[in-house]
Amino acid sequence: MSVKKSVTEEEAEEFLKKMKVQDYSIVEKLRKTPAQISLLSLLIHSDGHRRVLMEILNEAHVPDKITVNHLKTIAGKIFEANRITFSDDELPMEGTEHNRALYLIVKCEDSVVSRVLVDNGYSVNICPLSTLQKLKIGTERIHLNIVCVRGFDGGGKDSVTDIMLELSIGPVEFTMEFQVLDVVVSYNLLLGKPWIHAAKAVPSFLHQMVKFEGDRQEIVVHGEEDLSVCIDTIVPLVEVEDDKGP
Numbered sequence: 001m002s003v004k005k006s007v008t009e010e011e012a013e014e015f016l017k018k019m020k021v022q023d024y025s026i027v028e029k030l031r032k033t034p035a036q037i038s039l040l041s042l043l044i045h046s047d048g049h050r051r052v053l054m055e056i057l058n059e060a061h062v063p064d065k066i067t068v069n070h071l072k073t074i075a076g077k078i079f080e081a082n083r084i085t086f087s088d089d090e091l092p093m094e095g096t097e098h099n100r101a102l103y104l105i106v107k108c109e110d111s112v113v114s115r116v117l118v119d120n121g122y123s124v125n126i127c128p129l130s131t132l133q134k135l136k137i138g139t140e141r142i143h144l145n146i147v148c149v150r151g152f153d154g155g156g157k158d159s160v161t162d163i164m165l166e167l168s169i170g171p172v173e174f175t176m177e178f179q180v181l182d183v184v185v186s187y188n189l190l191l192g193k194p195w196i197h198a199a200k201a202v203p204s205f206l207h208q209m210v211k212f213e214g215d216r217q218e219i220v221v222h223g224e225e226d227l228s229v230c231i232d233t234i235v236p237l238v239e240v241e242d243d244k245g246p
Helices: 009-018 025-030 041-046 045-060 068-078 127-137 193-199
Strands: 101-110 109-120 126-128 143-150 155-168 172-181 189-191 202-204 209-214 215-221
Touching: 041 045, 101 189, 109 127, 109 143, 126 127, 127 172, 172 193
Parallel strands: 109 189, 126 172
Antiparallel strands: 101 109, 101 155, 126 189, 143 155, 155 172, 202 209, 209 215
C-alpha cells in the first residue's frame, strides 16, 4: 500500500504563486458581488440546497435526444440573471378577484407620502398642487413650462410648472421630474412611464406589487393596502384627504 506524501511548504507556496489571486480570493469575490455566491459553491457546501436542486432536476423533463447546445440554452434560461417574474404565491389574499389600482407608500423629500399611484398609461409623473403644498417645498425649485396632460377620456389639463423631487422607493433613491397640476384626484403622486422606465420597473396590478433591480438584487415593493406601515413620528405623513376623483 502506497503512503500518501505530504505536501511540503515549498510546494504549497509554489502552487499559490501560480494561482490568480483576483480569481480565487473568496474575500475579493464577495467584495465584488455582495450577498452572492456561485451556484456551484452553494451546492458543494449545502446539503439542503443540493437536495432541492435534485428534486427540481428530477421533475424537469426534456426530449431524450436533446442536443448539448439545446440543453445549454435551456439551462441558461433557468439561471438567467435580471429576470422579473410573478407567481400565484404572490397574489393578494382575494386572489384574482379584485380590480384595485396599485398604490405605494414612498418617502418624498422629508415626508412619507401615501396613495402614490403607479400608472403606466401616463407619459409623465404628476404631482397635484395640493401635495406640493403639503410637502412645504420652496417656490424657487418650481420651473415654468407649458405641458398639456391628457387623461384617458381625451380631456386635457395644462401644467404650468414642473419640479424635480427626491424619492425613496424601497431602498432605492430616485430624482424624478413631476408635472404640477391643480387638480382634484384620489392620489398624492402619480408615477407614470418616466419613473417606470427609469427604474426598469415591472408593476403588477394583479399581484399588487412592483419589482425592479437595485444594487444587483431584485427589489419588491408591495401595494399600500398590503403594508403594515410604521411611521417615524419625526417624518410627517402626507395622506390624501378623501377619495375625490378617479
